Amino acid sequence: MEKPAICGGKPVRSTPLSYGHQYIDDADVRAVTETLQSDCLTCGPRTEELERRLCAITEAKYCVAVSNGTAALHIAALAAGIGPGDEVITTPITFAASANCALYCGAKPVFADIRPDTYNIDPDSIRAHITPRTRAVVAVDFTGQAVELEEIRSICREHHLTLIEDAAHSIGTRYRGQPVGSLADMTTFSFHPVKTVTAGEGGAVTTNSKELYRRLVLLHTHGITRDRSQMAHPTDDPWYNEQISFGFNYRMTEIQAALLLSQLDKLEMFSRRRREIAARYDDAFSRIPQLQVQREIPDSDTTRHLYILRLRTEMLNCTRREFFDALGAEGIRSQVHYLPVYWHSYYEGLGYEKGLCPQAERYYQEVMSLPLYYSLSDQDVEDVIHIVKKLINYYAE
Numbered sequence: 553m554e555k556p557a558i559c560g561g562k563p564v565r566s567t568p569l570s571y572g573h574q575y576i577d578d579a580d581v582r583a584v585t586e587t588l589q590s591d592c593l594t595c596g597p598r599t600e601e602l603e604r605r606l607c608a609i610t611e612a613k614y615c616v617a618v619s620n621g622t623a624a625l626h627i628a629a630l631a632a633g634i635g636p637g638d639e640v641i642t643t644p645i646t647f648a649a650s651a652n653c654a655l656y657c658g659a660k661p662v663f664a665d666i667r668p669d670t671y672n673i674d675p676d677s678i679r680a681h682i683t684p685r686t687r688a689v690v691a692v693d694f695t696g697q698a699v700e701l702e703e704i705r706s707i708c709r710e711h712h713l714t715l716i717e718d719a720a721h722s723i724g725t726r727y728r729g730q731p732v733g734s735l736a737d738m739t740t741f742s743f744h745p746v747k748t749v750t751a752g753e754g755g756a757v758t759t760n761s762k763e764l765y766r767r768l769v770l771l772h773t774h775g776i777t778r779d780r781s782q783m784a785h786p787t788d789d790p791w792y793n794e795q796i797s798f799g800f801n802y803r804m805t806e807i808q809a810a811l812l813l814s815q816l817d818k819l820e821m822f823s824r825r826r827r828e829i830a831a832r833y834d835d836a837f838s839r840i841p842q843l844q845v846q847r848e849i850p851d852s853d854t855t856r857h858l859y860i861l862r863l864r865t866e867m868l869n870c871t872r873r874e875f876f877d878a879l880g881a882e883g884i885r886s887q888v889h890y891l892p893v894y895w896h897s898y899y900e901g902l903g904y905e906k907g908l909c910p911q912a913e914r915y916y917q918e919v920m921s922l923p924l925y926y927s928l929s930d931q932d933v934e935d936v937i938h939i940v941k942k943l944i945n946y947y948a949e
Contacts, residue, residue, distance in 0.1 A: 554942055554945070554946070555946065556878045556881060556882060556942060556943055556946055557878070557881035557882050558877055558878045558880075558881035558882075559878075559946075563881060563882045563883055564882050564883060564935055564938060564939050564942070565882060565883030565884070565935055565939070566883065567883065568880075568883045568884070568885050569883060569884055569885065569923040569928070569932055569935070569936065570885045570923065571746075571858075571885060571886055571887040571921045571922065571923055571924070572745075572746030572858075572887075572921075572923070572924065572925050573745075573746070573925045573927065574745040574746070574750050574925075575818075575822070575925065575926045575927045577818075579814050579817065580811055580814045580815060582814075583810040583811060583813065583814040584807055584810055584811050584814075586810070587806050587807050587809075587810040588807065590806070592806055593805060593806050593807060594803060594805045594806055595803060595806075596806045597806075598806045598809040598810045598813060599617050599803075599804055599805075599806060599809040601809070601813060602617050602804070602809040602812055602813050602816075603615040603616065603617050603756075605813060605816055606733070606741075606756055606758060606816075607758065609723075609731060609733070609816065609819070610731050610732065610733025610734050610739070610758050611730065611731050611733065611734040612733050612734040612739070612758035612759060612760055613734075613759070613760045613761075613762075613765075614758065614759050614760070614761075614762065614764075614765035614768075615756055615757070615758045616756065616757050616765065616768040616769055616772055617754070617755075617756045617803075617804040617809060618754070618755045618756060618757065618772050618802040618803070618804055619753065619754065619755065619801075619802045619803060619804055619805075619808075620742065620743075620744075620753045620754060620755045621649065621720045621740060621741065621742025621743070621744065621754075621755040622649040622652070622653070622742075622755070623755055623772070623800070623802035624740035624741060624742070624755035624756060624757045625649050625650065625652075625653035625690070625716070625718065625740050626653050626656050626657075626800070626802070627757060627767075627768050627771040627772055627800070627802060628653070628716045628738040628740050628757050628768070629653040629654060629656065629657050629659075629688065629690075629716065630656075630657060630767070630771050631738065631757075631764050631767040631768050631771060632687065632688050632714040632716065632737070632738070632764075633687070633714075634654060634657040634659045634687050634688055634714075635657055635658055635659060636657075636658035636659065637658075637659070637685060638654075638657070638658075638659040638660070638685055638686075638687035638688075639654075639659060639660045639661075639662045639683060639685040639686045639687065640653075640654035640659050640660070640661055640662065640686075640687060640688045640689070640690055641662045641663075641664050641678055641681050641682070641686060641688075641689045641690070642654070642661055642662070642663065642664070642673070642689070642690040642691070642692065642718075642893075643663065643664060643666055643672070643673040643690075643691070643692050643694070643912070644663045644665075644666075644892035644893045644894055644895075644908070644909050644912045645666050645671060645692075645694055645889075645890055645892065645912050645915060645916070646692040646694065646718065646890060646893065647720070647890060648893050648896060650690050650692050650718050650893070651663070651690075651893045651894075651899075653690065654690075659687065660685075661893070661894075662681050662683075662686070663681075663892075663893065663894055663904075663908050663909055663912075664677035664678045664680070664681050664909070665677040665908075665909040665910065665911045665912055666694075666909065666911050666912045666915060667911070668911045668914075668915070669844075669846070669847040670697060670846065670847050670848070670849060671694050671695065671697075671846060671860065671915060672691075672692070672693070672694050672697060672699045672700070673691055673692065673694075673699055673704075674911070675700050675703040675704055675707060677909075678704065678707055679707055682707075682711055682713075686711065686713060687713065687714065688713055688714040688715070688716055689704060689707070689708055689713055689714075689715050689716070690716045690718055691704050691715065691716070691717055691718065691736070692718040692720070692721075693717065693718065693719050693720075693721050693722035693725060693732060694721060694858075695721055695846065695854075695856055695857055695858040695859070695860060695889075696721045696722045696724075696725055696748075696826075696854050696855050696856045696857040696858070697722070697725070697846075697848055697849070697852045697854045697856070698722060698725050698726075698727040698732055698849075698851065698852040698854070699717070700849065700851070701717070701727050701728075701735050701736070701851075702728070702851070705735075705736070708737075714737045714738070715736040715737045715738075716736060716737065716738050716739070716740065717732065717735065717736035717738070717739040717740070718740050719732045719733060719739050719740060719741050720740065720741060720742035720744075720747065720755075721742075721747070721857035721858065722854070722855065722857065723741055723747070723748055723749060723819070723855065724748055724819055724820075724822070724823040724855030725852060725853065725854050725855045726852075726853040727851055727852055727853075728851050729853075733758045734758065734760060737759065737761065737764065738757055738758070738759045738761075738764060738768075739757065739758045739759070740755065740756070740757050741755055741756045741757075741758075742754075742755050743755060743756075743808075743812055743815075746857075746925075747857060748819065748822050748823065748826065748855055748857060749812060749815035749816055749818070749819055749822065750811070750812070750815055751804070751808035751809070751811050751812035751815070752807075752808055752811060753808065754804050754808045754809075754812060755804075766782075770796070770797050770799050771797075771799045771800060771802070772799065772800065772801075772802040772803060773799060773801070773802075773803060774795060774799045774800065774801060775795050775796060775797035775798050775799030776793050776794065776795045776796075776799065777793065777794060777796055778792075778793045782794075782796055783796060784796065818926075821926070822855075822926045823855040825926045825928075826855055826856050826857075826924060826925070826926065827854070827855065827856065829856075829859070829924055829928060829933055830854075830856040830859055830924065832933055832937070833845075833859055833922065833924075833933070833936075833937065836937045836940075836941070837861070837937075837940065840941070840944055841864070841867060842863065842864050842867045842868055842944050842947075842948055843861065843862065843863065843864065843940075843944070844862040844863075844864060844918075845862075846860050846862070856924060857924070858889055858921045858924060859921060859922045859923075859924040860889070860919050860920075860921060860922075861886070861919065861920050861921070861922050861940065862915070862918050862919045863875060863918050863919070863920075864918070865917075865918055867948065867949060868944070868947045868948060868949065869947050869948070869949055870947040872917060872918060872919075872920070874947075875920070875943060875947065876888075876920050878943050878946075878947075879920070879939065879940075879943065882939045882942070882943070883935075883939070884922065884923065884936060884939055885923075886920040886921055886922055886923075887920065887921045888916070888919060888920050888921065889919075889921050890916070891916060892908075892909065892912050892913055892916055894906075894908055894909075895913075895916075922936055922940070923936055
C-alpha cells in the first residue's frame with residue numbers, strides 16, 4: 553500500500569494548493585489603475601454603477617455597497633430595528649460575523665442546529681428557538697447553497713420576523729430559478745478574496761423595500777443626508793448636509809468598486825468552473841463509503857464557494873487532524889469551516905455552552921475544505937482526488 557508523505561511516502565504535489573484563491577486578470581488591473589488615475593477615489597460613479605449592476609444580477613430593487621461583509625450584516629440588523637433585549641436566530645456553522653451582528657445591536661444571538669446532510673440551518677430548529685423576543689433570522693447560504701428559503705420565509709411571515717439572508721458565499725446561486733439577493737427582506741454579500749468575486753474586501757446589502765433601503769443608505773454614511781425632504785432644517789445652501797440619524801462610515805471606495813465591476817464581468821465564467829469542479833469531486837467521492845458528500849437541495853442551483861470533505865471517522869484508522877495533516881504533507885492546504893460560533897472563547901464568556909446544536913458539533917469534528925477556485929486546472933483537481941483516495945486507502949479499516 554502506498555504510504556502517505558507524512559509516513560515517509562513521496563508527496564503527490566510539489567506545489568501546494570490552498571483551499572481558495574482569487575483570480576485577477578489584466579482587465580481587473582486596468583480597472584483599478586484607471587480608477588487610481590481618475591479624479592474620484594471614493595463616493596463616485598463607479599460605486600453607483602456597481603450598485604446598479606448588483607441590482608441587475610440579483611434582480612433586487614435596491615443595493616447599498618459597503619466596505620465589507622460584516623458592515624453589510626451590521627447595517628442590515630440595524631435597519632431591521634434589532635436592539636437590546638431582542639433575539640436573532642442564526643446558524644453556528646458560519647463565520648462569527650453572522651452572529652456578531654446581533655451583538656453589535658445589543659441583541660442576543662440564538663443558535664439553531666443544521667441539517668446533517670446539507671449543512672444549512674434547519675427550519676425545524678428555527679421554529680423550536682422562536683420566543684416572544686425573537687426579532688429576526690439570519691439564514692446563511694453555507695458553501696453557496698441557498699437555504700430552504702420558501703419554508704424559512706413562511707416561518708418569518710408567521711411570526712413577523714425580518715429575514716436577513718447572509719449570502720456571503722452565494723453570489724451567482726439561484727433558488728427556484730430566482731437569483732439570490734432578491735428573495736429575503738435583506739440579503740448581505742461579502743467580496744473577500746476567497747469568494748467567487750472579489751473587491752479585495754467589500755460587501756453589499758440588497759432589498760426590495762424602499763424604506764429599508766433609505767435606512768441602509770443613512771446607516772452606511774454617518775446618518776448624514778443631502779436629501780432636503782429628509783432634513784429637519786433644510787436650506788437652499790448648496791454645501792448643506794444634515795445628520796438626521798446615527799450611522800457609520802461603511803462606504804466602499806471607488807477602487808474596490810472598480811475591481812468588483814471587472815470581476816462581475818467574469819461571474820458566469822467563475823460560477824460555471826466552480827460547478828464543474830464540485831461535480832467532479834462529488835462524482836469521485838460519493839462512491840467512497842468513508843466519505844460523505846454534501847447534499848444539494850433541488851431548489852438550489854448553486855455556485856459553490858466551499859467544497860466540504862466530510863470523514864466518516866468511525867470507518868477510518870485516523871483522526872480528522874491526522875487526515876488534515878496528511879493532506880498538507882501531500883500538498884493540499886485545506887481549512888475547516890467553521891468552528892461552531894458559540895465554541896469561541898468570547899461566546900463562552902457570554903454564557904454559551906457546548907451541546908446546544910448536536911448536528912453542528914458533530915459536523916465540525918469531521919470536516920475540512922478542499923481546494924475550490926476558478927484557476928484550478930483539471931490536473932490540479934485530479935491531484936486532489938488522487939490524494940484523498942490515497943489517504944482513504946491507507947487509513948481505511
